[in-house]
Amino acid sequence: xxxxxxxxxxxxxxxxxxxxxxxxxxxxxxxxxxxxxxxxxxxxxxxxxxxxxxxxxxxxxxxxxxxxxxxxxxxxxxxxxxxxxxxxxxxxxxxxxxxxxxxxxxxxxxxx
Numbered sequence: 001x002x003x004x005x006x007x008x009x010x011x012x013x014x015x016x017x018x019x020x021x022x023x024x025x026x027x028x029x030x031x032x033x034x035x036x037x038x039x040x041x042x043x044x045x046x047x048x049x050x051x052x053x054x055x056x057x058x059x060x061x062x063x064x065x066x067x068x069x070x071x072x073x074x075x076x077x078x079x080x081x082x083x084x085x086x087x088x089x090x091x092x093x094x095x096x097x098x099x100x101x102x103x104x105x106x107x108x109x110x111x112x
Contacts (some may be wrong), residue, residue, distance in 0.1 A: 015060070015067050017043060017099065017107040018045065027067065028085070032057040036072075050076040051101030059090065067093040067109070076102040 008076040017035075026044045027033045035043045038053035045051040052074040059068045068090040071078040078085045079100040085091045093099075097109040 013111045016110045020047050027058050029060045045105045048102050048105045050103050
């Protein structure tokens with residue numbers, strides 16, 4: 001019974017990407033969140049042709065309760081706080097990190 005209560009009341013962080021217009025895009029936990037121009041992406045970036053159809057993934061590690069971003073081989077890159085995330089690399093995201101996809105699409109990572 002105690003284990004059930006622990007599972008029900010454990011604190012799970014809720015992650016969001018916030019765009020420049022202050023729109024909050026929830027991250028799909030515990031699943032991955034795909035970002036890009038493609039119609040099968042969870043977060044769609046339609047106004048920037050420098051963003052690939054499937055540009056990046058946000059992953060959630062349930063054990064460590066941490067979020068990571070992974071570039072999917074995009075042509076114009078994924079950047080966290082100005083540093084490029086290499087293809088296939090999983091970079092941990094921290095509260096307030098600034099994410100840039102391609103040349104102009106910008107988000108801020110938030111935990112609520």
